[in-house]
Amino acid sequence: MGADWSSLEAEIDYSFRNREFLVRALTHKSRTAEHTSEPSADNEQLEFLGDSILGFLVSESLVCLFPGYREGRLSKLKAHLVSSLHLQEVGSYLRLGEYLVLGRGEEMSGGRSKKALVANACEAMIAAIYLDGGLEAARAFVQRHVIRDFDRNALDGRAPLSDHKSELQELCQALKLAPPRYTTVNEQGPEHAKTFTVEARIGKEWVCRAEGASKKSAGQQAARLLLDWLRQAPERIDSASGGRTEL
Known part of the structure; x- marks a missing residue:
């Protein structure tokens, strides 16, 4: 195989x-x-x-x-x-x-x-x-x-379980953008209490990073940051260039 x-x-x-x-x-x-x-x-x-x-x-x-x-x-x-x-x-x-x-x-x-x-x-x-x-x-x-x-x-039910990665994927599809990609760029700490840093990227234009207790939670937070950034300033989508914006 x-x-x-x-x-x-x-x-x-x-x-x-x-x-x-x-x-x-x-x-x-x-x-x-x-x-x-x-x-x-x-x-x-x-x-x-x-x-x-x-x-x-x-x-x-x-x-x-x-x-x-x-x-x-x-x-x-x-x-x-x-x-x-x-x-x-x-x-x-x-x-x-x-x-x-x-x-x-x-x-x-x-x-x-x-x-x-x-x-x-x-x-x-x-x-x-x-x-x-x-x-x-x-x-x-x-x-x-x-x-x-x-x-x-x-x-405990006091906060909703949010799937920011799915939200970001749907937004990219609606706006005809490249699908988001996620990369683990760093992990540190002892085996039982590691902290992971995940980078979320859409094409070459937008990149952000977030930390979490697991790769999944860090990826969700990175997706949330990109979602917030795009929703707060939608004109950034129209003015996208080939440059790299890091949040």
Whole structure:
């Protein structure tokens, strides 16, 4: 296979000792149906295991974050964080769909962009990391990519969960601008408390940077800065030149 697994490992912030776990986590049953009769070669069992690991780790984190909450309130927060919708968002941000190993039919039917497949791959990835690196490695992944991207106010329902990257993408499409691109330009701090700097760019004209506790949150903040800047002075769009404006 020609997949660049090193690039994916950089995206998920974890390097596998045994990449067979990584490949299996991304292998859909349509692939194994065409190439082998071995059911364990696809990601369904990992998805099953990952679902349980995710539930435990999310529950653990929420109890630590909100020690005064009753069970019902914690259950609502957990339901959101382990939902297929949220896992699909996490998986899409990590570009898991680009790395899915699909059968020919699934590939032709647009399987890489199917929400269910991406969400399932996210669960399978959690199990793969657990089997390869243990519970601490899985915990780090869940805290960084599933939980830490949402601040306490947002999780608690006091603030909306905003998707600034989608808003910026839609604005660019409406204005016939180049799609925004995001690059991680810096990361610093200890492994358990890193700070990431992400650059958001539209063509060569507009660039801004933001920091966050994860690549996803930093990217969201960078997108928000670009959105605010464009909306506050729409004439900048009409007067765009080939220069580089950094915010």
